Amino acid sequence: MTTSDRAIRTCVGCRQRRPQRELFRCVIDADGHARVSRTAPGRGGWICGVDCLDAARKTRGFERAWRVRSAADVDDRLRDELNRANEQGGDRRRRCETDDDERVH
Structure with a gap:
């Protein structure tokens, strides 16, 4: 078992804790634009997918x-x-269960 298999991160949208390999890391690049990258330098926020963007904004x-x-x-x-x-990442669909609804990512 590698370190990335054990690393747990929290989605900034739904606040669910998941293995790092199941989430996307989002960073601000040098130009100040948001982008998805596991290797870019700087602070990152982890998110399940597109469905959690609205919750992350709120x-x-x-x-x-x-x-x-x-x-x-x-x-x-x-x-x-x-x-x-x-x-590009293949089938990353999973259930994101929250108190008020269930969403498929």
Whole structure:
């Protein structure tokens, strides 16, 4: 078992704890744009997928993870990046169970 198999991260949207390999890492690049990258330097926020973006925006999850005051460009750019990463990463669908509903990622 490798370290990444045991590493647990919390989604900034739904707040569920999952193995690191099941989540996407989102960072702010040098130009100040949000992007999906496991290897980019800097603080990262982990998210299950596109469905958790709205919750992350409402709870200011990325602002806390990145320690910035505003992450205004997150929604559209990051949504595109997550969709692209999900397509390249194969079948990453799983249930994201929250108190109020169930969503498929």
